[in-house]
Amino acid sequence: MSCRVKICGITNLEDALIACHHGADALGFVFYSKSPRYISPEAANAILDQLPPFIVPVALFVDAQRDFIDSVLVGSSRWIIQFHGNESDAECASYKRCFYKALRVKAGDDISSLVDDYPNAAAILLDAYKEGVPGGTGDVFDWSLIPSELSKPLVLAGGLSPENVQAAIERVSPYAVDVSGGVEQSKGIKSKKKVQRFIELVKTA
Numbered sequence: 001m002s003c004r005v006k007i008c009g010i011t012n013l014e015d016a017l018i019a020c021h022h023g024a025d026a027l028g029f030v031f032y033s034k035s036p037r038y039i040s041p042e043a044a045n046a047i048l049d050q051l052p053p054f055i056v057p058v059a060l061f062v063d064a065q066r067d068f069i070d071s072v073l074v075g076s077s078r079w080i081i082q083f084h085g086n087e088s089d090a091e092c093a094s095y096k097r098c099f100y101k102a103l104r105v106k107a108g109d110d111i112s113s114l115v116d117d118y119p120n121a122a123a124i125l126l127d128a129y130k131e132g133v134p135g136g137t138g139d140v141f142d143w144s145l146i147p148s149e150l151s152k153p154l155v156l157a158g159g160l161s162p163e164n165v166q167a168a169i170e171r172v173s174p175y176a177v178d179v180s181g182g183v184e185q186s187k188g189i190k191s192k193k194k195v196q197r198f199i200e201l202v203k204t205a
């Protein structure tokens with residue numbers, strides 16, 4: 001089965017529709033105010049209303065307040081959630097939406113046991129650990145730390161780009177890949193060519 005692809009850090013309708021046109025399976029919207037890719041709940045829900053069917057919109061939060069998360073989710077039943085902070089499994093599950101949990105990998109981590117802390121997650125996303133930055137760093141982590149068998153579908157993230165995504169898929173065989181900075185022309189704005197190339201490479205890997 002071919003690997004799915006999520007294009008994350010969507011900040012405008014044009015980028016969203018280009019990613020869909022080229023075959024993205026999911027689009028990520030960053031509701032973390034310190035990110036250069038932050039988008040307001042109102043703007044994101046307005047984009048979501050114009051997305052074609054069969055595209056999954058993903059709301060990304062980093063240790064956000066419940067009221068804020070609710071203010072996003074109320075906009076559409078289509079949202080699924082990527083928790084990218086220190087949220088517990090119980091907290092993630094309490095929204096009663098499909099969710100997956102991002103884990104930031106560093107040397108020495110026992111990834112299988114970290115995954116076991118999230119029994120309610122539909123999948124696990126693995127990203128690079130960088131002190132003081134919760135994500136979107138553009139850093140690649142050591143893929144050899146990923147166990148060959150995981151109890152959840154794996155979303156691979158962290159510094160992916162058209163240059164390395166096929167090698168990543170060959171090495172890790174993830175359920176899906178997730179890219180943000182690697183397909184940008186500037187912070188928060190996607191490069192049409194890189195988005196198209198990235199998705200082509202994923203779908204032909």
Ligand SMILES: O=C(O)c1ccccc1N[C@@H]1O[C@H](COP(=O)(O)O)[C@@H](O)[C@H]1O
Binds near residue numbers: 028032060084127138
């Ligand atoms: O994209 C962001 O700005 C961001 C901010 C805070 C948490 C996560 C964020 N993005 C996610 O980070 C990974 C890796 O991104 P990159 O491809 O290395 O730029 C990915 O899951 C994004 O969804």
